[in-house]
Ligand SMILES: NC(=O)C1=CN([C@@H]2O[C@H](COP(=O)(O)OP(=O)(O)OC[C@H]3O[C@@H](n4cnc5c(N)ncnc54)[C@H](O)[C@@H]3O)[C@@H](O)[C@H]2O)C=CC1
């Protein structure tokens with residue numbers, strides 16, 4: 580953001596769970612600086628933690644005060660979901676255990692699933708009418724399903740899970756391979772689960788080369804896309820854990836900001852909410868239609884069973900729900916070796932749903 584003018588709008592209430600954790604620490608300062616809701620929108624922050632981490636969350640709140648953010652109207656720290664979600668408009672459900680080396684995200688189902696029922700119930704009972712929820716804690720899609728199931732009075736379309744990190748990773752990998760800037764890439768889609776079965780799909784992607792947009796698979800080798808790009812993006816979380824010794828945190832926070840910003844301000848608004856920022860991949864007049872990826876409740880599109888929370892190509896006009904973009908079924912003939920990948924990731928989501936049902940969490 581280049582300038583901060585005097586805040587001119589009513590404050591928005593943003594709740595961050597797991598506020599004392601690694602992602603929380605990166606996320607809160609971006610939100611307070613106006614990076615999520617724009618340079619004219621003050622924010623009220625509600626930080627939810629478990630009792631053992633409350634003191635650390637208090638410390639983070641002290642640092643937020645010390646940063647003297649002009650847009651930060653208020654910070655409250657609590658271990659009570661009813662307080663944390665009172666009047667919430669933007670709920671960032673981060674608090675959950677991260678995986679460690681050698682685990683798959685699905686291994687966290689039992690450990691983390693129990694967190695999201697009570698939080699869904701608290702959102703049901705206390706949130707504002709225009710609440711938007713993004714689940715970051717893993718396994719994100721199924722945790723979002725659990726939260727939504729405990730919030731019968733909130734439309735299911737308000738519960739989403741984060742696959743924007745996968746989307747951003749895919750954009751970055753394609754841009755690097757094509758030798759272009761991330762702003763010269765458009766039309767990437769992440770399908771399915773935020774797990775190693777996801778399908779990062781380049782069959783409708785475009786790359787700007789020498790000023791003109793071309794199909795990505797004419798610019799990069801389809802064999803590279805199928806054999807290197809797809810597994811690299813799908814397993815990037817594990818690669819980060821291997822190299823960094825801890826799971827992605829700042830990039831996850833950045834993606835959560837992107838997700839909530841685009842949902843609230845619209846996918847055409849640009850990163851600073853002014854409509855002029857080129858940081859959005861695919862920004863530009865001749866890129867063709869623009870979309871991003873988010874895990875949203877399926878309406879049956881693309882043969883994903885209705886009710887599952889699965890990643891799709893989506894747009895937002897700033898309304899309450901993301902819109903699934905039609906007509907973008909992966910053209911597997913363009914990506915040899917990826918046939919059946921969409922069906923497989925959806926089957927994994929069904930298996931996770933059945934597993935949490937078996938655990939009594941749904
Ligand atoms: N969807 C995505 O793209 C990504 C998801 N993640 C996931 O995000 C989650 C958080 O990751 P980190 O911040 O690195 O973990 P962390 O362990 O650093 O922080 C988690 C925090 O959540 C808190 N917490 C646990 N239960 C809670 C509850 N019931 N209510 C409120 N707070 C609670 C813990 O006390 C801790 O402070 C993990 O599940 C991780 O796997 C991480 C990266 C990307």
Ligand SMILES: O=C([O-])CC(=O)C(=O)O
Pocket residue numbers: 677678684717744815816817819826827
């Ligand atoms: O892989 C993990 O466990 C953390 C995560 O979700 C990611 O980095 O995408």
